Amino acid sequence: MVDKPRIEFIDLAKGVCILLVILGHCNVDIHLPMLGAVRMPLYFILSGLFFKDYGGWLQFALRKTNKILVPFAFFYLVSYALFYLIGPAWPEYIVAGKAQGICDVWMSRQYFNGPLWFLICLFWTNLIFCAIAVYLRKWWLQAGAVVVLGVIGLYIGDKHIMLPCMVDASLSALPFFYLGYMLKQTPILFPGRFDRWCLPVAAALLAGAWYVSEMSNHAYVSFHYNRAVGSVWACYAIAISGVMGILLLCKSIGRLPWVSYIGRYSIIALCTHHIIYRPLALVIEQPWVVAGITLAMVTAAIPLCIKYIPKFTAQKDLIKPFKINSQ
Numbered sequence: 001m002v003d004k005p006r007i008e009f010i011d012l013a014k015g016v017c018i019l020l021v022i023l024g025h026c027n028v029d030i031h032l033p034m035l036g037a038v039r040m041p042l043y044f045i046l047s048g049l050f051f052k053d054y055g056g057w058l059q060f061a062l063r064k065t066n067k068i069l070v071p072f073a074f075f076y077l078v079s080y081a082l083f084y085l086i087g088p089a090w091p092e093y094i095v096a097g098k099a100q101g102i103c104d105v106w107m108s109r110q111y112f113n114g115p116l117w118f119l120i121c122l123f124w125t126n127l128i129f130c131a132i133a134v135y136l137r138k139w140w141l142q143a144g145a146v147v148v149l150g151v152i153g154l155y156i157g158d159k160h161i162m163l164p165c166m167v168d169a170s171l172s173a174l175p176f177f178y179l180g181y182m183l184k185q186t187p188i189l190f191p192g193r194f195d196r197w198c199l200p201v202a203a204a205l206l207a208g209a210w211y212v213s214e215m216s217n218h219a220y221v222s223f224h225y226n227r228a229v230g231s232v233w234a235c236y237a238i239a240i241s242g243v244m245g246i247l248l249l250c251k252s253i254g255r256l257p258w259v260s261y262i263g264r265y266s267i268i269a270l271c272t273h274h275i276i277y278r279p280l281a282l283v284i285e286q287p288w289v290v291a292g293i294t295l296a297m298v299t300a301a302i303p304l305c306i307k308y309i310p311k312f313t314a315q316k317d318l319i320k321p322f323k324i325n326s327q
Contacts, residue, residue, distance in 0.1 A: 007189055008260060010046065012250040015263025017042045021115065022273050022298070026281065026291035034213035037220030037235060038242035040118070041176045045243050047122060048180025049189070053134055059321065060130045064123055066317040072119040074312035075271040076105065079113035082275065090279075106164045109225055113274045117166055117224055119267075124170035125177050133181075143178070150175040157226030169226040179240065188247065198252035205245030209238045258299070265302045267314050272301050 020039040023030060054060045080102040099112035111117060132145045153171025162168060187194075212234055213219070219230025219238060228235050262269055277294040284290050311318040 006264070008255040009247075009250040009253065010049070010189070011260040011263040012253060012255055013042065013247055013263065014046060014266045015256070015259035015261070016246060016250065017046070018262055018266040018269045019259065019295075021270065022277070022294060023291055025115070025274065026277050026294060027287040028291050029287070032210070033218040034210050034238055034242060037213060037218070037238040038209065038246065040173075040221070040223050041239035042243045042246060043118065044122070044125065044173045044176035045180035045183070045247075047126065048129070048177035048182075049184050051126075051129065051133070051177070051181045051184065053130055057127075057130050057134050060134075061127055062319060062321060064126045066319055067314045068119050068123040068126070070318050071267055071271055071312060071314050072116055072123065074309070075113055076111070076116055077102075079111070079116070079275060083112040109162065109166075113271070115270050115274050117169075118270065121166035121169045121173060121223060124165065124167050125173045128170060129174060129177055129181070146174045146178040153226065154221075154228055154232065158228070162226065166226075169223045172221065172226055173223060175236075176239065176243075188251070195251065198248040202245045202248035202252065205241045205248065209242035209245060212237045212241070261302070262295075262299065265306070265313075268302050268305045269298045271313070272305070273298050276301075 017039055020035055024036065024039070052060075054063055083099060083101070098110040100108055100110070104111050105120070109117065128149065129146070132142050136142050136145055149171045153168055153174070156163070156168050157172060216230050216234035216238070219228075219232075219234035221228050221235045221239070273294055276297045277290055280290045280293055281287075284293075305313045306315050310316040
């Protein structure tokens with residue numbers, strides 16, 4: 001089977017997203033608070049942009065198990081092996097992360113490898129939306145289901161109800177995932193005659209996101225804890241305007257080699273950077289130095305993961321696909 005050519009500006013957008021995540025975790029202040037409201041919605045929208053049901057819910061669930069759940073489980077177990085090995089000798093490393101133990105996925109939002117929350121959240125978002133797409137064929141039924149579940153997600157978050165394995169946050173993320181799915185119906189993924197307007201439109205959208213962020217005292221949705229901080233309407237306005245601005249900006253640029261490379265393998269960067277930067281941050285006080293070393297080590301880790309553990313980093317399938325015969 002011949003691989004389809006990659007859409008380079010999407011890799012660039014993923015690279016921008018993971019760079020924002022890593023810089024934020026390393027406490028690098030880039031003086032644009034609105035980016036905190038944009039980076040996670042960007043990931044969910046990009047995921048929805050490439051949604052495909054693969055012939056049915058079970059086939060889709062198997063594919064997402066290989067691409068999302070397997071990397072989550074692998075890095076989760078590896079991280080907690082480090083947790084128990086390092087803990088007695090370096091207790092301040094453990095205390096800094098507030099993790100309690102391997103059952104954190106059921107009982108807490110503080111994992112030892114913190115960013116892994118996103119993978120389990122994205123897994124449920126994919127499965128829930130696939131069920132909507134497969135069993136509700138009319139667009140208005142799909143949109144209605146997404147809105148209702150999104151409201152339920154934010155409501156239970158507002159009531160401080162946390163469901164195990166980030167299920168509540170996955171409901172809140174559904175509207176952004178659905179927006180990506182709807183964007184798939186537009187020409188945004190392909191070259192077009194309006195591409196010459198990408199840069200000025202991107203600038204206008206990003207300026208609008210910045211303005212609303214400033215006027216709303218930097219409203220955002222914290223998907224990690226499933227909380228809307230500030231006006232919900234402002235959260236959505238900032239996120240949607242900012243994400244569209246970043247997508248159009250990346251489309252106008254096309255490709256930046258290193259950023260696009262990090263974006264192509266963003267799942268590896270997401271799963272590894274936390275266990276790299278946290279010990280560095282305990283001994284190095286300068287956030288930019290911590291971030292620089294972390295990014296260098298993440299870049300070096302990518303080819304190693306691809307070569308030695310491809311089935312655990314979404315590069316190859318661990319569980320073989322199967323066919324369902326319908327009678």
